[in-house]
Amino acid sequence: MSNISAIIVSKEANEVEIFSANELSNYLGIMTNDQIKITNIASGKCLYVGFIPDNAEYKNQLFDELADLHDDGFIIRAYGDDIIIKGKNSRGTLYGVYEYLNRLGARWYFPGKEHEFIPKRDDIFINGIDIKESPDFNHRSICIHIWEKGFEHWVDFAGKAKLNAIHLHSDEGLDDMEKLAKNRGLDYNFRRHFFGEKYSPEDKSDLDANRKLIKDYIKILPDKINDFFLWPADVVLQIYDNPENWSIADITLMFTNEMAKAIKEIKPKGRMSFLSYWTTWGVPKNIKPLDNVFLEIAHMHQCYSHSITDHSCQTNSKEVMPDIDGLMNVFDPSETHVLGYWLDASLFGRGVYKGLEGRLPYIGNNIRQDFLYYKSKGIKNISTFAVGLNSDYFVKFISPTIFQYSALLWNIKYDLDLETRLFCENYFGETQLSSIFSHTEHIDPRYKGTEAWNELADYLKKSMALINKVLKDTKNDLYIMRLNKLLREFEHVEKWMLSA
Structure with missing residues (x-):
């Protein structure tokens, strides 16, 4: 039996607040085997969700405190026999509900009820x-295809992980997102390659054709979308008619400025991203962005075996960090978006990672260092590709990097060590496995033959020995299934290392 009489919502509660109350009731019911009613009438010990009683003497104080929070912020506070869970906005209330459940021991590690x-x-x-x-961070999201198997689990997981947006990697399914995201208050958008592969600072007819193209396209998109992430073709871009010998970064920024002007003609609040990625990577020297152009950094070439600020890594210290530092002198950091690859199973299944089949490396500590670097630069908007993180992925792999990514976006001081131990206890029934997941994997084949590569091979062997040891002592069928899956995962990585 529970020791709470009721969950109280306002008679004027909106869809997100009602959903929040239902989530609280459902999960408390699972904990206690006792369904807790949702009502507008208080009696006994109550949880207030999304509003403050009109006669409460602390009402003005709470509203003053909420006003000082981020839009997604929340307060959970006990007043005698009442507990108030109130967000600055409705989505903040939902996050407050999940945080209350978290304090009671609930955890959501990956998308899916299982x-x-x-x-x-x-x-x-x-x-x-x-x-x-x-x-x-202000913007906290993933970028994924709506047709990925189990996409609806990601929508459910987003609120629990305090992600506030899902961006699609195409416009396919965009019309469905309003309904999918509504009861959780999720923002949504899309990011896609849209323009061609050839660019010139002199070809006015090409600019005119692209102005018409983007204006016609924007007219058929949902009215609520004002930020447009429309990119050049995903190939090596070509430059022609370039008498000043400008860089690709300069020429594509000039092109982006022209497209941003066209957008503003039909959407006064419309903005356009300049994608710094692959062939456009680098700092523009001759062109400045218009006021409605913001930077989008997608450094696919980053070495994910190290953080961006790790000076021992030549790739990150020589090719990534200096250009980001330079870009911050051209663009407004507070409006900049980072589109990372920390959760991109498609990246970890091609190129130098071919054969790894998308298995994400354990890099929680690197992610924290990357986020600390972005925060020091004033960057407030972070996303990651999550392409390939579908239901089939979670049949094969166990990736704490997923819940660590979202938790660090909310709280950069998130206790990785403590939560890793809890994860091992809750998910496998054995805390000693935490040594496996606390390790930062130097899994980049460019380090083959180095001490780091040899250390990875040794780590895999020791991890498999530990998993086998735990398996021998485990009686719980669910834990046995998960441990066997983890063992197969490590055998898979070891096999990949031998063939890399």
């Missing part, structure tokens, strides 16, 4: 609770 951990307990009223949180 990856939840909901403990059994009777005492669900947290006496004296007083939490006030705001995220470290």
